[in-house]
Amino acid sequence: MSVSLVQFRGADGARGVAALGPDGSARVVPGAITTIALAKTALTDGVGLAEAVERAGVGDPLDLASVTLLSPVDHIDPAHLLLTGTGLTHLGSAEGRDRMHRAAVENPAPTDSMKMFLMGVEGGKPSEPGQGVQPEWFYKGDGSQLVAPGEPLRSPAFALDAGEEPEIAGIYLIDADGTPVRLGFALANEFSDHVTERGNYLWLAHSKLRNAALGPELRVGALPADVRGTSRIVRDGATLWEKPFLSGEANMSHSIDNLEHHHFKYALFRRPGDVHVHFFGTATLSFSEAVQTQEGDVFEIEAVPFHLPVRNPIAIDAPVSVSMKAL
Numbered sequence: 001m002s003v004s005l006v007q008f009r010g011a012d013g014a015r016g017v018a019a020l021g022p023d024g025s026a027r028v029v030p031g032a033i034t035t036i037a038l039a040k041t042a043l044t045d046g047v048g049l050a051e052a053v054e055r056a057g058v059g060d061p062l063d064l065a066s067v068t069l070l071s072p073v074d075h076i077d078p079a080h081l082l083l084t085g086t087g088l089t090h091l092g093s094a095e096g097r098d099r100m101h102r103a104a105v106e107n108p109a110p111t112d113s114m115k116m117f118l119m120g121v122e123g124g125k126p127s128e129p130g131q132g133v134q135p136e137w138f139y140k141g142d143g144s145q146l147v148a149p150g151e152p153l154r155s156p157a158f159a160l161d162a163g164e165e166p167e168i169a170g171i172y173l174i175d176a177d178g179t180p181v182r183l184g185f186a187l188a189n190e191f192s193d194h195v196t197e198r199g200n201y202l203w204l205a206h207s208k209l210r211n212a213a214l215g216p217e218l219r220v221g222a223l224p225a226d227v228r229g230t231s232r233i234v235r236d237g238a239t240l241w242e243k244p245f246l247s248g249e250a251n252m253s254h255s256i257d258n259l260e261h262h263h264f265k266y267a268l269f270r271r272p273g274d275v276h277v278h279f280f281g282t283a284t285l286s287f288s289e290a291v292q293t294q295e296g297d298v299f300e301i302e303a304v305p306f307h308l309p310v311r312n313p314i315a316i317d318a319p320v321s322v323s324m325k326a327l
Contacts, residue, residue, distance in 0.1 A: 002221035008067040024307040028059035072218035078143030085279030086135040124254030132258035152315035160195035166231040166301040172276040187215035190279040194287040215310040225250040229303025245284035
């Protein structure tokens, strides 16, 4: 059973959770304050998240325009929400990266990026879970880096680029016994600095330490094998750039099971009570087509089967002087 959930804050400041119908209409989930609280109730009752929503009963209709939509998952302590991801996981994803890194070398041999991609093509969809090749992996930060729907994606003053990455993210809660539990999937913008990455592929880690945004919607249940959407950049009310993008396992060189295995195989990522947002990668970037974004540009990412888009403007942070103090 598939159901989509959103978290919201009403005019009175009170939080709640709503379920979306097939037509995108919303109804409050009675008694649910957060998606994590609802998930914990489901785990305690031994039922799935969709069944927990069904058990809660039919709540009042909710006009989404009358409330503030929040990220579909959060944690009361942002340090216990981790943002991570994988790259070179989609068919075609290596082309732009390969061009980016090949420009820095004259050796005609395949770049490390292309080698990593081809490893995924050959061994990223194993017949048995946990037996596939491991993907590229990166860390983006904790819950403080997760930007709410409509809020600005903030690029540091020292950044060389502010670029979008339209992706699907898996949302997970670590159960009391250390078991990762997938709550569902969200549409995402894995915001990155591609100019820094282009300078040296070993700077990938630096380029990923940026904000990220999720669409308001948590889709519970299986992700369709073929996800098709559109990524665009709007400047001064007009579309500057637009391109379709593909996701889902039919368009990936790795299975989602394989990506999950190679993330959660590390014990530090199985700490009870933690929440994980794990980005699955993309093959579509405006940067690959020489688009240069600027402050005020708005990223819009939409895809079926999600009802609601990811939409966030770019903001540039003021420079910060950091001094070191020794004790």
